[in-house]
Amino acid sequence: MTLLDAVVVGSGPNGLAAAVTLARAGLGVQVLEAEPTVGGGARTVAIPELADGMLFDLCSAVHPMAWASPFFRAFDLPAHGVELIAPDIAYAQPLDGDRAGLAYRDLARTADGLGVDGDAWCDLLGPLASDWRQVTALAMGDKRTPRGMLDGLGGPGEHALTASNLGSMVRPGLRFGAALLEQGGPRWDRRFLTDEAKALLTGVAAHNITPLPSLAGAGTALLLAALAHADGGWAIPLGGSQAITNAMVRDLEAHGGEVRTGRRVESWSDLPPARAVLFDTTPSTLLRIAGDRIRPSRRAALGRFRYGNAAAKVDFVLDGPVPWRVPDVGRASTVHVGGTRAEMVIAEDTVAHGLHADRPVVLVSDPGVADVSRLRGSTRPLWAYAHVPAGSTEDVTEPVTRQIERFAPGFRDVVVGSRCIPAAGLERHNQNYPGGDISAGAATMWQMVARPTLAPDPYQIAEGVYLCSASTPPGPGVHGMGGWHAARRALLREFDVRHAPGLAAG
Template identity: 50%
Template structure:
């Protein structure tokens, strides 16, 4: 007998399955694609010896989120490799700004703005775990670290005005480039929170790349699920919830539009209309390159970075992102670039290496991103074109074919507006529980939203365990631990420091 079904095996679906299986439930996972992982897939595209990340590539949250802290990827053999420079931002004229792992070194690099950068980031790095746990929560409980919440609250509003708090173009662009990860209108409260979250993590737990590619994270999660009795069914497209029969718990790693397709006719009118009103944000257009040499950045400092933001000055980024959010294509979109072999030399083979890149474009944009992104990289790295051996592009309009949750290319599974940062996907006290008995949403369309942190799935699973099995604390997720008990079944006790790390539901 199956106790719980998971539909969709992105990072949140896998996190939900890990949590339920560790609580002793018999879990079955159903995935439409032939391989599990969603945004955590790695595969060769042009050369069998050179793996490419098909969606996400760099994983700050895999080192920082509460789910992954407790799951402990390094103890499972997943090496999270840290670049010397987490992110860099080239500027016109060959200049560049960079965020180093060390906050002091970053401040030194920023010159006259160094003290301002340090004053902004250091109080957050000092309470990093509390900052992360606040922003990656269900947004419905009292902060676990009130001081971290206060420090964040004092800093976010200052980043929401068009006027920069920095004196130099370098520091302005460095922080604005991180804010652009919100993929939406700038400045805004959600973008400011993301800028401070990601910005301070560069100096805390870092912006790591998993050795061998993002797929290694999914492999570790799947291994834990199957070790605890879970079963995985790939190439299985669930088109209607009725196909799952009488399985008492169903967790859906799908967006609002997909949920409506699965069960819209069963939903109450008010909830159904709320899902129909759910807004999607700008799209991402993806380009993968196979190249014969490292990217020849005009400024060598950029070549040491794990992630590179191509957007120009702060004013340029605001223009690009606001036009894109309004649905107007720009010829010079904001682009994120990763040369994985800079951090993970194993990703290069036979003198060839992958280059991963996203461009922010309007939702549903149909332009071929290869040429769009090639030109942007060439602008800061003359000669890049000559290194290209092969290339593949996925327009934003086609990205939902790869993953139906990416409506119109929206890899964030919903616009990060202030309202939708909290009321995802509808205004409910428990955003995971749906009006259908035993059915929960666990995708990035629920709090805390996008990124590979697993918290949407973990929190949805905890909500289900509390309501249906009476569990008041999270099961132990650490490697090597036994099955915890759900609904009275046997499981290990935890005390002391370990108990403090538990999550009260």
């Protein structure tokens, strides 16, 4: 049997980023995917029982990192034929009483809408939006080395490790750190006076599915909220998330790599011989397949990796747009439905205690707002996640419908079909979501740094064995950086390739 240079297990964004990097270095690469379709958390599929000819994003739907991630900036998705569309209103937070917080791409317009909190919003997020490259580099680094931080400034491998380059990170880093401490701790309520501003930022922090306030939630909120006011906004790929995946697969194949679907790997014997194996999987899957190749102390540390609470997914088919009480909410392709900051704190705390919230935090994506190709006549898809306890088997269609109806009276009347995937069922579509944990590991501040362990190298697990999933730094999201960081280490240690290949199209 032919010895491959590298095998990648899993075809999510990180696995494909690793495969693309290795193939561009001239290596023979094969990607093995258990599911019949490629993409992991970036797949767009048909659901014939809901609507003929309509496409639904199975997991992720909105992608600020598709333009801001250092990997994707270097890869350049538009040059690979992916059109990224950002609506004027990145995200919205409806409230009772005909009110809503609206995060426009235009920072000044957002501030105008927040009234007395406008200056405070600009003071917090304006500098971070201006320094989005440095802020993103800090967030997307390997959480271990200065080199891993600098790789985020322009694109992987573009910046030398110099005092000047490191110095350029100091002021944005200090500013981000101060904002993190403020918004992640007991002082988080002191900056804003209005429900709109408080809820608008909290809705983004709630993406982490953790009790609030938290440092991890604040980090997510500050990064994503800043990107909403930066160059590319909260982008929707034309045609759905699959467009990102397909562009990466095309590039991989153009450089001699291949993807094989329907190839579930249950043990090491299921792998073709290769000099390096990179796992775009959770640590538990890695241990099941390659545990006997990992030294006992590292096995034990990986076994202590914690998984978090979950999301349950509801796909709707609507006959017309959502009838939001505040019409401008309907101009945002992302809506955080959870009410006030206080209500969201209660809901997330309830989930953290293993219970279902009466009024759960719900993330809603309406891709047709930005991408009219997703519409089918008067009908359109609507994507919704509700936060629930890990392993929940509950059908959340009714509580999700109730929450949306609360801010969009008449929503039930435009629903012509729906399908729920309970949290426990998400793992059947993507093994990296154990119990419905869409972050592939609890998104606490500790685990965002010590991910998957505190080892100096979070990616190389054993000789020739690497972990490259969202369970490694920088964590969850469609950004490709976990795969790129892991591939770079594999190139150096297994193949003595000291300079990472360029990623630009052409």
